[in-house]
Amino acid sequence: MTELRYTGAEIAAVVAARSVEDNKVVFTGTGLPLMAMALAQRLYAPNLVIVFEGGQVQPILSGKYTPFSPNDIRAGYKAVMLASTTDVLCLMQRGHVDYGFISGAQIDQYGNVNTSFIGDYRKPKVRLPGSGGANDIASLASKVIIITRHEKRRFVEKVDFITSPGNVDEKGREYHGLIFGKPLLIITGLAVMDYHPELKRVRLKALHPGVTLEQVLDNMGFKPIIPDKIEVTKPPTEEELRILREMDPEGRWVEHPK
Amino acid sequence: MMDLIEARKVAEQRDHSMKDKLMSMDEAVRKYVKNGDTVALSSANYNRLAMAAVREMIRQNIRDLTIAKTLCSFDVELLLAAGLVKKVISSWTSIGVVWGVSRIFRMRVESGEVEFEEWSNLGINLRFKAAAMGVPFLPTFAMLGSDLPKVNKAMTITCPYTGLKLIAVPALFPDVAIIHVQRADKYGNAIIDGPVFADPDIARAAKHVIITAEEIVDTNEIRREADKTCIPFFLVDAVVCAPFGSHPYDCFGYYDIDYEHVDDYVNAVKEGKLEAAQEYLQEYVYGVKDHFEYLQKIPLERVLAKVHRAKAIRYGWE
Numbered sequence: 218m219t220e221l222r223y224t225g226a227e228i229a230a231v232v233a234a235r236s237v238e239d240n241k242v243v244f245t246g247t248g249l250p251l252m253a254m255a256l257a258q259r260l261y262a263p264n265l266v267i268v269f270e271g272g273q274v275q276p277i278l279s280g281k282y283t284p285f286s287p288n289d290i291r292a293g294y295k296a297v298m299l300a301s302t303t304d305v306l307c308l309m310q311r312g313h314v315d316y317g318f319i320s321g322a323q324i325d326q327y328g329n330v331n332t333s334f335i336g337d338y339r340k341p342k343v344r345l346p347g348s349g350g351a352n353d354i355a356s357l358a359s360k361v362i363i364i365t366r367h368e369k370r371r372f373v374e375k376v377d378f379i380t381s382p383g384n385v386d387e388k389g390r391e392y393h394g395l396i397f398g399k400p401l402l403i404i405t406g407l408a409v410m411d412y413h414p415e416l417k418r419v420r421l422k423a424l425h426p427g428v429t430l431e432q433v434l435d436n437m438g439f440k441p442i443i444p445d446k447i448e449v450t451k452p453p454t455e456e457e458l459r460i461l462r463e464m465d466p467e468g469r470w471v472e473h474p475k
Numbered sequence: 476m477m478d479l480i481e482a483r484k485v486a487e488q489r490d491h492s493m494k495d496k497l498m499s500m501d502e503a504v505r506k507y508v509k510n511g512d513t514v515a516l517s518s519a520n521y522n523r524l525a526m527a528a529v530r531e532m533i534r535q536n537i538r539d540l541t542i543a544k545t546l547c548s549f550d551v552e553l554l555l556a557a558g559l560v561k562k563v564i565s566s567w568t569s570i571g572v573v574w575g576v577s578r579i580f581r582m583r584v585e586s587g588e589v590e591f592e593e594w595s596n597l598g599i600n601l602r603f604k605a606a607a608m609g610v611p612f613l614p615t616f617a618m619l620g621s622d623l624p625k626v627n628k629a630m631t632i633t634c635p636y637t638g639l640k641l642i643a644v645p646a647l648f649p650d651v652a653i654i655h656v657q658r659a660d661k662y663g664n665a666i667i668d669g670p671v672f673a674d675p676d677i678a679r680a681a682k683h684v685i686i687t688a689e690e691i692v693d694t695n696e697i698r699r700e701a702d703k704t705c706i707p708f709f710l711v712d713a714v715v716c717a718p719f720g721s722h723p724y725d726c727f728g729y730y731d732i733d734y735e736h737v738d739d740y741v742n743a744v745k746e747g748k749l750e751a752a753q754e755y756l757q758e759y760v761y762g763v764k765d766h767f768e769y770l771q772k773i774p775l776e777r778v779l780a781k782v783h784r785a786k787a788i789r790y791g792w793e
Contacts, residue, residue, distance in 0.1 A: 247572055270596055271519060272670040282788055285573050288546065289521035289732065290669065290725045295791045299670045302519060302545060303604055306597040310616060333593055338626045344584040344591065346576055348623065349546060349567035352595035356617045380593075382620035393620030394631070394640030469573075 223453050225406015226472040228425050229253075229364055230461055231453040232404050233318070235261060236362060241315035242266045244305075244354055247284050247292070250318035250364055252461060252470045255280070259460050268314065270350040272305050274298035280464045287350075306350065309357040312397065317358025319351045320365050323376045326418050326439045328383020328400040330355065330363065331376035338378070348380045355381035360401040367405035372437040384417035408433045409450065413442050423448035479611050482648040485682045491709040497661045497691065500766055503713035504531045507651050507683045513541040513564075515603070515649035515681055517656075519672040520546040520571065522727055525653040527720035527766040528687050533557045534760060543649050545599050545673050547580075549724055549737060553760070555579050556752035560589055564647065566596040574741045579752055592627050594618075598644050600673045605646035606680030614641040652681035654706065655720050657728060659688040663711025664697045664704050669727030669789075675705040684710050687717040689729050717766055722773060731784040733777065 223231075226249060233253035237243060239262035245251050246269075255278040258265050266275050269287035276284075277295035284292035293299050308314065321330035322345055332351055336342030355361050361383075365371055379385070383400040385393050402422070403410040409423040420442035424433065426449060434440060465471050498506075508514060514532075518524045529550045532540075539561050542551055547568040554560050556579050568591065569577040583589040594602065597617045605613040618629055619642055632643045654674050658666040665686050667674060678684050686706065691714065697704055720726075723733035743751040763769045786792070 271522070272672065277791075279793070281793075285732070285734075286521045286571055288519045288670070288672070290727045290785060290788050291731070293669060293727070294788050301600075301671050301675070302596065302673055303600040303676070306600065306617075310597070333622075339590075340587045341585055344576070344581045346569040346580075347565065347567040347591070347593045348595045350596040352566075352621055352623060353597040353617045356595070356619060356621070357597075379620070379622040385620040390620060395616065395620050396639070397616065 221453060221455060221458060222474040223458055224472045224474055225367065227458060227461060228450065228453055229404050229406050230256060230471050231457045232409055232450060233362060233364055234457070236402060236404070237262055237265060237316050240264045242268060242313055243316045243318070244268050244309055244314045244358055245318040246287050246350070248470045251278070251284070252465055255464055256457060256460055260457065268305055268308070270302055270305060272300040272302055274300065274305065283464070306353050306357070309353065312359065314358045315360060317354035317361045319354050319361065319363055319381055321363065321381070322371065323373050324363060324365060324371055324403065325373055325376045326441070327386055328363065328403065328412060328419055329376050329379045329385060330381040330383065331378045333378045333380045335377050351381045355383070356395060357398060359398050361398065362401050363403045365403070365405055367407040367433070367436050369436050369438050372439060374439040384412060387417055389417050407436065410441055416442065418442055420444060421447060423450045425450045426452045478648045479609070479646060482606065482682055483609065489709070493662050493708055495661045496663050496711060496714045498713055498715060500527060500531045500687070500715045500717065503685045503715050504528060504535055504537070507685055507712055508532055508537050509650070510537055511539045512650040513543055515543045515652040515677040516550050517654035517672070517674045517677065518548065520548045520567070521732065522670065522721070522725050523655045523667070524548055524550050524721045524724040525655040525687055526550055526722060526724060527717040528653045528655070528685060528715070529553060530760045530766065530769065533559065533756065543647055545596060552577055552579055553756065555583050555589065556749065557756055562590045562592060564592045564594070564599065566594050566599050570737065570741060578744055578748060582749065593623060594627050594644070595623060598623070598629065600676070601644045602647035603673045603676040603680045605644065606648045607676040610646065612643040612645050614643055616641060618642045647680060649677065649681040651683040651685065652677040653685045653687065654678055655687045655717065657689045657726065658692045658696070659686045659714050660692055660694045660697050661714055662694065662708035663706070663714050664694065664708045665706040665711070666697065666700065666703045667705050671705055678706040678710050683712045685713045685715065686711050687715045687720045689718050689720065689726060691716045719770055719778070720766065725785065727785070728789040729785055730778065730781040731788065733773070733781060735777065
């Protein structure tokens with residue numbers, strides 16, 4: 218059997234698709250996590266319910282009208298409800314969102330995410346677009362999954378600014394008033410990480426096939442907790458890759474191999 | 476005076492009569508948008524942007540604006556490029572996720588020219604909601620444990636009933652809200668098809684409201700679908716007919732985004748920075764006298780394809 222070629226983005230999407238249970242509600246943006254959820258609907262979780270911050274409840278991801286933004290008109294294709302933004306974000310605050318997906322420019326050892334700015338607030342070195350719904354997802358969804366590129370400059374010991382809280386610090390979320398929800402996983406092109414329940418810090422969970430521990434650590438600005446037993450991700454199947462590429466033929470959202 | 480008291484007073488003194496408010500965009504903007512105003516704009520990144528009104532604001536060179544919008548987009552991009560903004564109150568500012576971080580936004584904020592007051596999406600939505608309800612604040616669990624309260628000055632409070640820690644967001648009363656809708660009558664009764672975002676709330680929060688509509692319809696049409704009216708006439712000061720008023724962005728049920736138009740702009744700015752953005756303004760804003768002259772610059776066959784696509788999405792065609 219010839220070995221399948223795939224990109225880091227593709228295996229991240231595949232792992233995300235396998236990480237959600239069926240019949241649950243997912244709050245997501247567009248791009249890679251949305252493709253991952255569409256894949257999940259096709260193979261593992263046919264009754265997965267998608268909710269976007271634009272107020273769309275259970276749109277159909279046909280592949281024909283893939284949204285550019287959770288607020289565009291495509292995001293509401295065949296939805297069962299088109300509500301206000303406050304309405305859907307409050308559904309999440311009320312406890313009706315099982316999984317939330319976010320990404321980030323910087324992620325630290327407590328799983329906090331920065332999408333606001335690098336440097337100083339008044340005169341930032343790099344101004345980023347800002348929270349959008351990411352802070353709300355990180356604060357209010359029951360389980361939060363981060364998907365990001367595995368790069369040293371992203372995984373920093375301490376983020377310049379906490380836009381979206383993970384465990385916040387060693388005291389944990391509850392201390393800061395976040396009595397609901399928890400960060401669940403960080404999925405990258407190299408590995409899967411979770412969190413140490415007592416230390417609150419990021420812990421390595423699994424390496425993707427062919428990836429070494431050194432490779433993961435070399436591409437991080439902090440050292441995650443290394444468990445006694447590190448799992449190895451089950452490689453993407455032909456079917457998973459085929460569906461992902463069919464839904465995104467140009468590789469606009471989930472990069473294809475060159 | 477406290478914002479809430481002032482906003483209440485403006486409401487009490489309003490002419491609430493059901494009178495004809497149809498006027499040109501030029502007149503509506505001249506009358507109701509002033510230098511230094513806090514302006515709330517409809518939409519959230521995509522769908523029903525008040526683009527025609529924004530282009531008119533740029534033509535009239537209305538300065539020192541504070542823009543309040545849940546998620547900013549091409550509207551705020553052009554206002555930033557024109558140098559008319561001193562502050563943006565929002566949860567997110569760029570053009571669209573597919574185009575990455577806006578270069579113009581970065582330049583204006585990184586140089587310290589423009590202040591960006593950042594909230595979470597629910598945070599800013601609730602600021603409008605509080606104002607719409609006529610109360611000074613609303614509580615939420617969002618933004619707890621984050622650094623956002625350090626820069627936006629949200630307060631941590633303790634619930635008087637449960638003792639739980641919460642974030643209190645202050646009501647935001649814009650001087651004027653400009654809202655693009657699908658249908659309105661001449662009195663200002665407005666129907667929004669598809670997602671409403673925070674728009675019913677920004678209409679209630681603001682001291683003045685300009686409605687721009689794809690179509691001006693008879694009041695009997697409004698009465699037949701009164702359950703779809705989300706802004707009642709007595710909140711509204713001006714009604715403007717602006718077909719394709721969200722162009723180059725989308726409008727639910729009417730047209731999809733003119734992706735090529737925005738893509739050309741982004742690519743030009745990637746190369747030519749602010750100068751390229753100003754060239755764009757010269758061609759599509761300063762160089763045309765009004766929205767109808769602007770529309771003549773847009774290739775018809777491209778627009779028709781977007782119209783077809785929006786219908787397909789609206790009615791769920793395969």
